[in-house]
Amino acid sequence: MTGSTVLRARGLTRRYGEDDGLVRAVDEVDLDVPAGQALAIMGPSGCGKSTLLHLLGGLQRPTGGQVWLAGHRIDTMSERALARLRRDSVGFVFQSFHLMDELTAVENVELAALLAGRRPREARRRALHLLDRVGLADRAGHLPSALSGGQRQRVAIARALSNEPLVVLADEPTGNLDSAATLDVLRLFEELRTAGQTLVVVTHDARIAAVADRVISMRDGAFADDSQLAGTVHDGRR
Template sequence: MTGSTLLAARGLTRRYGRGSGLVRAVDEVDLSVPAGQTLAVMGPSGCGKSTLLHLLGGLQRPTGGKVWLAGRRIDMMSERALARLRRDSVGFVFQSFHLMDELTAVENVELSALLAGQSPRRARQRAMHLLDRVGLVDRADHLPSALSGGQRQRVAIARALSNQPLVVLADEPTGNLDSAATLEVLRLFDDLRTAGQTLVVVTHDTRIAAVADRMITMRDGVFVDDSRLASAATGPVHDGRR
């Protein structure tokens, strides 16, 4: 690993079953993600990209190999240490949002900060700042049921940023969104990339190339292509209209 590497894996493996039923979801992959990079991981359903993300974020244990975050090896951590790591250093964004239905937008965003021990006042200030950043401060008191899909995903992104994570891991973040909402989320990811936030996004959506610095393609649990992208430096995301 280089000094600038934030997230890394060596020989990372996750297998399920055995014998004729053995599935190699992730098959001895190596990965280095520098701080500040936006990495898109693409591939067909079942290729292992979501499993890869879960391994990198400590949501699953690898069958083999090693994972480091900010120089700390995480695959050998205890469950308690992993829980603290996920709370303090990793922001997760999921396809299904995973917001608390009974909490307002601002309450959803501030929850992780409260769990991390921040005072209610500071947690609320941070949450309102983040909702303003994602363009939803006027929806702070709305329940998720009163928000559109794109708005719910932007709340989820604000929540992921609540504890100023080292890396944001996004699993199919536009999978449940229409085209207009997808563009809103991609613009937000582009803003985060510009601000220097490290992002790893797994997706089917080729439009993510517009906001990524690098793209890895997966097939059958392995990397088949790893490319630097010029598109991220060419300008903001747009919808093709003049």
């Protein structure tokens, strides 16, 4: 694996069922994601894009094939080692936010850093900085129930950045948002791309392509098209 590649998959496969009920959710996919690239994986519901993202982030085990994250082959890792690698190297953003309802915005963001062993003062300082970065400094003390959907997703993005991950994996991050909130999140992803953050975003929303360096289309568990967008260069930046 080259030093410039954050994610690599070879023959990555995830199947469910057997015989007539066999479903090829991900079907022998090969993928390389260079550092600093913003990749959008698109396709209709059920095409396998979310399953692929979960395999790349170590949230699911593949049926076959190999996947590397940050130079480590993760499909053969123990659960403990895999959890440690996810904590230190991956930021996850989900459609349903997955915030803890009983914690404030700043507590949600700092939790990942605390679990990674950072000192409380350092974790709080980092969390406040990230909330300011996503435009929510004035909402730090609010519970998720007091935030709009777009604000909750921005808190989730701040949380994903808490441990300075090598890659952010986002699963339909605008799926539960209205148009105005979607634009806010898209602008934030554009800022992350410009800053050189490696991003892999799965979506059915064509607007995601506007903040991507590369777009892959999936059909029936496999890649149907892989396009490098105009104006990009080999390190993944425009």
